[in-house]
Amino acid sequence: MKFLKNFFERTEPLVQKGAKYHWLQSVHDGFFTFLFVPKQTSKTGTHIHDYIDLKRTMSIVVMALIPSLLFGMYNVGLQHYKAIGEMAAVGFFDMFLYGLLKVLPIVIVSYVVGLGIEFAFAQMRGHEINEGFLVSGMLIPLVMPVETPLWMIAVATAFAVIFGKEVFGGTGMNIWNPALLARAFLFFAYPAQMSGNAVWVALGKGDVPIDGFTGATPMADAAAGNITFSAADAFFGFIPGSIGETSTLAILIGAVILLVTGIGNWKIMLSTVAGGVVMGILLNIFAVNAYMELPFWQHLFLGGFAFGTVFMATDPVSAAQTEKGKWIYGFLIGILAILIRVVNPAYPEGMMLAILLMNTFAPLIDHYVVQGHIKRRLKRAKVTA
Template structure:
């Protein structure tokens, strides 16, 4: 890596202000600080610099996403060969390679479009390249159905970066999670391409699907009044679904990385799971009602812990709800914020059959109210201190 660092140091004078290639300064600085710790130091006052800067933080989040991504690649191949009846005759590497070749283009489009827009805004504003898209660029593909057309991925990414982040001032200023903004845009703009059975399993026009195979997700099956996936399949991820959301086991490995490194808020994770469990128990208690249809009976009577490992609930709780920009910032607020996400996600999922997966809407809604939650938490703390001050006086 020494020769790479030397290259950046030799070319730095060429991109400084007033130099011939000064217009490339943001790009040069962005690539250098992505690979190496910034050499900038404080010019005045006393400051302590931590080597864990924003780029390093984002890199750890990407690392935590790797287990779910790798399993997602395998599951894409698994669902493909299962659909065409060749699963038993295809080895592990063949299955994984098929998924790898299907997923890599989606990731490439996300990063090319997103980083391209980031570079343009950095040059126009004359500041460094924001690091936030390091995570958003991998999250967007992971929450997409595998059969989402690449042009739709590009369009959604552009929408998320421009209207979901840059109009608010860039990284650190956005109101909503950018990856979920991309998902919501496609969900409402192109519902036919984001739902149904065919979008979750990668198949070509020449593939012959075996009789009786269903590419429906467990959520769609539950909404229709039946479940045909075991708890083990749901937990380990051998089910149709978005690329990175199917394996609760792989997601929990990522959660462990985030918690151990202190990057992700365990308070939000735990409270989101608690909220989902509470709402699941409430629905279980109402499952005996005669007013419910047969389909609703299946959803209402589903064990609360089963809700937590199906669909995008676990992925949202670990990687989406914990976004430090759009989540609550106060310690008490994190518990309230996460708990309400869990409540709303299961409530939307069960009560409204038009949205069999409620995690996206729940997180976006609570992103909107996170500043309000923090406001009242801070106001409450101030009120308590004022009372203590009066008593001591």
């Protein structure tokens, strides 16, 4: 690491304004400050100084995503060999290696395309490189079906970065969660490639005729009243689904990391779960079909509910900012996620749309919370006057 630090310090004068490679300043600074804590500090005014900055914050979130990523790789291999009927002939490492070879290209494409665009915009503007894509670049692959074509990953990533972030001013200015925006873009632009049974399980070329394979997610099975999974399988993640969303256990490990380090917001997580539980109970009480009869607590393990609660709803940029607003914001996400997935027969999920909808209304929630505080203080002022 000392060698790298010396290299960056020696080459720093070469990328300064007016130097030969000045056009690489943003790239040089981006890599340098990612690997090492910046040596700059504020010189005027009053500032809060801390050992952690945005890059270190984003790095912790990526660390929290690692359990979901690793389990997702294993589960991709597990579902593959289960589908082709060769479970008895392979072991853990065979499954993990297969999943690694399927998932790693998706992660690489996401980072190469996304960071490439971020670097280009930073150079054009003469600004520092935004750190936010460190997390978005990992989230995008984890919310995708494993059989999503790489070119679609590239197009969705480009759309999310350009239209979800850069047009608003970059990291910290975006209205919607970029990773969910990429998922929504693909869902509505290429529905044939993003839905159905085939996209959730990697079969491999020539392994199984598609007509003889049924790999519907538990969400689709539950919507059809054909529950073929156990609660334990849903919790541990041994089910088909998006790469990083199947294992609630792995997601909870990530949640612990975020909460212990103070990065994640427990109020949004708790209120989202509360909203999901309330709506699930109401649907159980007034059930008129098999999906509404699904025990409310099982909704918390299925689909993207747990993943969205921990890693998407808590996005500090697109979520509500006021303390009371965070409770309202999370609760409504939980309510809407379960309502959309159960009531809408054409879309047996709901977390993506619920979070994006509440991203849109988060500023409005904060506005009314702030206005409420102002009105209460004005009333107290009149009473004491």
